[in-house]
Amino acid sequence: MNHQDFPAGRPADPIRILLADDHALVRRGVRLILDREPDLEVVAEAGDGAEAIALARTLDVDLAVLDIAMPRLTGLQAARELSALKPGLRILMLTMHDNEQYLFQALKAGAGGYVLKSVADRDLVAACRAAMRDEPFLYPGAVTALIRNYLDRVRHGEEAPERLLTPREEEVLKLVAEGHSSKEIAELLFISVKTVQRHRENLLHKLGLRDRLELTRYAIRAGLVEP
Numbered sequence: 001m002n003h004q005d006f007p008a009g010r011p012a013d014p015i016r017i018l019l020a021d022d023h024a025l026v027r028r029g030v031r032l033i034l035d036r037e038p039d040l041e042v043v044a045e046a047g048d049g050a051e052a053i054a055l056a057r058t059l060d061v062d063l064a065v066l067d068i069a070m071p072r073l074t075g076l077q078a079a080r081e082l083s084a085l086k087p088g089l090r091i092l093m094l095t096m097h098d099n100e101q102y103l104f105q106a107l108k109a110g111a112g113g114y115v116l117k118s119v120a121d122r123d124l125v126a127a128c129r130a131a132m133r134d135e136p137f138l139y140p141g142a143v144t145a146l147i148r149n150y151l152d153r154v155r156h157g158e159e160a161p162e163r164l165l166t167p168r169e170e171e172v173l174k175l176v177a178e179g180h181s182s183k184e185i186a187e188l189l190f191i192s193v194k195t196v197q198r199h200r201e202n203l204l205h206k207l208g209l210r211d212r213l214e215l216t217r218y219a220i221r222a223g224l225v226e227p
Contacts, residue, residue: 020052049073083110113137177219
């Protein structure tokens with residue numbers, strides 16, 4: 001293993017892990033996977049979500065690996081409480097469920113990764129290191145689910161408020177950045193010069209810019225025109 005495999009800033013100290021699963025056999029198997037890595041160390045084990053929270057209160061841990069389905073408090077409930085209790089604590093969900101609903105609930109609960117038990121021997125170590133770099137870790141099917149969910153929301157108009165510029169404003173911005181005059185833009189878009197000028201004023205106001213040069217720079221950053 002080279003030094004690049006270790007999380008940034010943590011080459012010397014192993015990542016201290018709290019492992020929670022209600023099946024002792026599963027915990028043993030997961031612990032074997034993690035403890036054979038020099039930068040990972042399981043320092044505590046819990047049999048349910050409530051025990052995981054109690055341990056996290058008293059121990060110095062960097063990462064919690066939580067099973068979703070546990071008695072007393074589920075991994076999802078524990079994740080929500082741990083996120084509030086220790087905002088700096090990274091959380092991974094470990095589950096046998098390839099289930100979109102669980103995935104979205106886990107992300108909402110504060111988990112930075114979602115690992116299937118069926119491929120834990122392949123994915124869990126990478127997921128732990130990714131979590132400590134503040135990078136999300138999702139199995140390929142989860143990525144597909146997230147993209148599908150996002151596209152569904154776009155189709156139903158739920159993403160519209162996040163869009164800063166209207167399609168027409170983007171058209172005007174692109175043409176301004178390409179060096180066209182208001183008269184030329186009006187002819188290209190079949191609108192009046194007055195309407196073009198109003199769009200330009202709106203663009204400057206919305207984007208907090210002052211002039212054509214700054215509009216052009218913004219258009220380049222936004223990928224509307226090539227530098």
